[in-house]
Amino acid sequence: MFCEIVSGARPAHVVFSDDVAVAFLDARPVFKGHVLVAPLEHYVTLADLPADLLGPLFLRVQRVSAAMPAAFGAQGSFIGENNVVSQSVPHLHVHVVPRTKGDGLRGFFWPRTRYAGDAEADEYARRLREALSG
Ligand SMILES: [Zn+2]
Numbered sequence: 001m002f003c004e005i006v007s008g009a010r011p012a013h014v015v016f017s018d019d020v021a022v023a024f025l026d027a028r029p030v031f032k033g034h035v036l037v038a039p040l041e042h043y044v045t046l047a048d049l050p051a052d053l054l055g056p057l058f059l060r061v062q063r064v065s066a067a068m069p070a071a072f073g074a075q076g077s078f079i080g081e082n083n084v085v086s087q088s089v090p091h092l093h094v095h096v097v098p099r100t101k102g103d104g105l106r107g108f109f110w111p112r113t114r115y116a117g118d119a120e121a122d123e124y125a126r127r128l129r130e131a132l133s134g
Contacts, residue, residue, distance in 0.1 A: 002038045002091035014123035016132050020053070021060040025125055028112040030097045030105065033072045033124050037061050038093040044081040049092060057094070064096045067131035069128075072124075074098035088124070 004010035006022055013025040015035060037060050043049045049057065060077060068074045078097040082088075099105065114129040115121040 001089050002036075002093060003042050006038070013121045015125050015128040016060065016064065018060075019125075020056045022089040023060060023064050025121055026086050026095070028114065030078075030095075030112060031099070031103060032113065032115065032120075033068065033074070033098045033128065035064050035094040035096045035128065037064055037096060038091055043092045044090045045087070045092060046081055047083065061094045061096060063132060064128070067128055068096070068098040070134065071131035072098045073100075075100045 001010065002022075003013075005012045005024060005057070012022075012027075014022060015025065016037075017024040019040070021037050021039050023035050023037045026036050037057070039049065039053060039057055041053075065077045065079060068077050077101045078095070078099050080095045080097075082095075097105075115124070
């Protein structure tokens with residue numbers, strides 16, 4: 001499924017893409033602006049990822065996380081990665097979730113919310129793209 005996003009066969013609100021990874025909005029975000037960072041090449045779990053890709057992948061995770069305060073007025077972020085259990089898509093992806101004190105997050109991945117529509121998701125993606133390029 002994420003290979004289809006990498007190839008462009010499946011539409012997504014992409015916020016960042018280069019020769020290592022693609023970052024796009026989670027369609028069912030914990031909080032709006034929740035991003036998934038996935039390697040272009042197909043690996044299922046973190047254990048499957050070659051060691052020489054670990055640093056480059058997490059450099060992209062770091063960049064997305066660092067952009068969230070400017071993009072969304074967030075105070076911080078949560079970063080998580082599921083392997084097999086609770087891993088809804090069998091293509092390695094790292095969750096980067098904007099956080100603000102008092103946001104009510106109790107569990108890591110629930111409850112989820114929805115974007116009002118494509119226009120709102122476009123706006124969240126645009127804000128993060130700007131913060132990443134700034
Ligand atoms: Zn894949």
